[in-house]
Amino acid sequence: xxxxxxxxxxxxxxxxxxxxxxxxxxxFTRHTIAGDxxxxxxxxxxxxxLRAVGLPHGRVHVIDGPERIDAVAVWTVSGPVVDQxxxxxxxxxxxxAGDRAAVAADVEDALARLRPPGxxxxxxxxxxxxxxxxxxxxxxxxxxxxxxxxxxxLPAFLETSSPVNVEIYRRMGxxxxxxxxLPHGGPRTxxxxxxxx
Numbered sequence: 374x375x376x377x378x379x380x381x382x383x384x385x386x387x388x389x390x391x392x393x394x395x396x397x398x399x400x401f402t403r404h405t406i407a408g409d410x411x412x413x414x415x416x417x418x419x420x421x422x423l424r425a426v427g428l429p430h431g432r433v434h435v436i437d438g439p440e441r442i443d444a445v446a447v448w449t450v451s452g453p454v455v456d457q458x459x460x461x462x463x464x465x466x467x468x469x470a471g472d473r474a475a476v477a478a479d480v481e482d483a484l485a486r487l488r489p490p491g492x493x494x495x496x497x498x499x500x501x502x503x504x505x506x507x508x509x510x511x512x513x514x515x516x517x518x519x520x521x522x523x524x525x526x527l528p529a530f531l532e533t534s535s536p537v538n539v540e541i542y543r544r545m546g547x548x549x550x551x552x553x554x555l556p557h558g559g560p561r562t563x564x565x566x567x568x569x570x
Contacts, residue, residue, distance in 0.1 A: 380433035395500030400560035407471025
């Protein structure tokens with residue numbers, strides 16, 4: 374069994390490595406982050422969001438591997454505190470998006486309209502080190518967040534641009550509530566909600 378623990382600030386580098394490896398060829402980030410020096414930009418986005426939003430204002434769960442962290446799940450609860458934290462990092466995220474900054478802003482506007490109106494647990498993001506994908510770590514690292522959402526009587530929400538992920542999340546109790554082709558020729562993206570269990 375894979376033990377899940379809360380991440381600490383000392384874990385940020387490992388977490389950013391896992392997430393950037395997991396999202397290296399992800400359609401959403403390829404669409405919203407510049408192609409030049411993409412890997413560095415992507416990793417910097419993950420590191421910034423972990424340090425400025427996930428750890429101080431949400432919950433970050435990890436699973437340790439033999440040498441490094443193998444899985445990461447970042448959760449926030451929607452509301453003004455998280456919104457303010459995102460506003461504070463928005464200029465740096467736009468800088469990291471490079472020539473895709475305007476696209477990223479339009480994508481965020483389109484996705485914001487699909488999110489639930491009330492409080493919800495927002496999964497953004499979850500990643501498993503590529504060599505360990507398919508071994509059950511995604512389900513394991515998500516379990517504490519889903520349990521906490523249930524304990525607070527709040528739905529869990531996510532967005533994915535991968536049809537494979539849609540099926541994985543369906544098996545965890547999420548259902549598709551909306552789907553959209555992202556602006557500027559972006560990938561099809563699904564909004565999914567898991568009701569309170």
